[in-house]
Amino acid sequence: MTTMHKRFLLASRPTGEATVDNFQLVEAPLDERLHEGQVLVRHHYLSLDPYMRGRMSDAKSYAPPQPLGEVMIGGTAGEVIASRDPRFAAGDFVVGMGGWQTHQKAGPNDRTLRKVDASRVPLSAYLGAVGMPGVTAWYGLTQIIAPKPGATVVVSAASGAVGSVVGQLAKARGVRAVGIAGGREKCDYVRDELGFDACVDYKEHRDVQSLSRAIAEACPDGVDGLFENVGGMVMDAVMLRTNPFARVAVCGMIAGYEGQPIPMAFPALVLTNRLRLEGFIVSEHPEHWPAALKELGELVATGKLKYRETIAKGLERAPEAFLGMLKGKNFGKQLVDLR
Ligand code: NDP
Helix, strand or coil, X not given: CCCEEEEEEECCCCCCCCCHHHEEEEEEECCCCCCCCCEEEEEEEEECCCHHHHHHCCCCCCCCCCCCCCECCCCEEEEEEEECCCCCCCCCEEEECCCCECEEEECCCCCCCEECCCCCCCHHHHHXXXXXXXXXXXXXXXXXXXXXXXXXXXXXXCCCHHHHHHHHHHHHCCCEEEEEECCHHHHHHHHHHCXXXXXXXXXXXCCHHHHHHHHHHXXXXXXXXXXXXXXXXXXXXXXXXXXXXXXXXXXXXXXXXXXXXXXXXXXXXXXXXXXXXXXXXXXXXXXXXXXXXXXXXXXXXXXXXXXXXXXXECHHHHHHHHHHHHCCCCXXXXXXXXX
């Protein structure tokens, strides 16, 4: 039977909100021939991440746009099925940046492909808690907020891939962890299963003052650190509760990824509360990845770090799952099962 190679190309750039029509599915028989140094990988999982929305656009950003007509960028986990690179053998489990496709041929210059041990940590977790999102949480918390035991740290998008890890790492460091998430079910999960001290449902609040009062109740000693994933009203409401010298790790602004305006309502607080705000891009800090991955891998392998996944079945579902994730339809790490 012929094995088919399916891939999604970026067909057009969104004007306004992204739609499924921005992607094009292409299918052809898999060419299994390899040149010296090449590795053929069959992808098991594709990671869907908010940053992809930025790459679909050609607006100026920290990374160049995804070229039109090429396979959509994306993190992948899979299995080597053939190799002409002595570093890899058939049967190895690997992660890489294979893109939105069922298979990839990685060349000798591909520095993203690396072997992983799928015996202690499930393969899919290398795209979440023990992958880029986990390292993002680790970096922003430990290197930017650097909370002392007893401090209070708030994280938005708390049930998601990054946010869920932020709160659990904070708790492990003796910090009060407070989440913000959309909906009762996500908040219950964040508090009862992930062990955060409290979680505020931002969808219950129509304005920033009301949300800010709820945050004050959850943070009786004020906010010493904010791990910001959302921006807009959610960020403003927490900023109002910051203690003097609080630190804000600006990780993401997902409330504005589809072009919505997200002005900062109270910029004067940066001065009056002597806040330190720092944006970061996790891929720019490769020196921290080994320590972060070691800690995260150990925590997941020993069951101390919990995570949840929403898994769409089949590459065909990737665009819909991606657009849903941008609107909060995911619960935990959004993946696509490509097998
Ligand atoms: P998540 O798994 O958290 O999924 C995204 C979540 O964002 C949704 O589930 C939804 O949760 C929430 N959300 C979407 N729109 C809004 C909105 N308007 N207001 C409030 N919440 C909203 O994604 P990730 O964990 O992968 O990413 C989280 C953030 O981290 C993103 O902003 C991303 O861009 C950023 N990031 C930054 C990196 C860096 O290097 N700086 C690296 C990786 C991620 P809910 O239902 O609770 O609203």
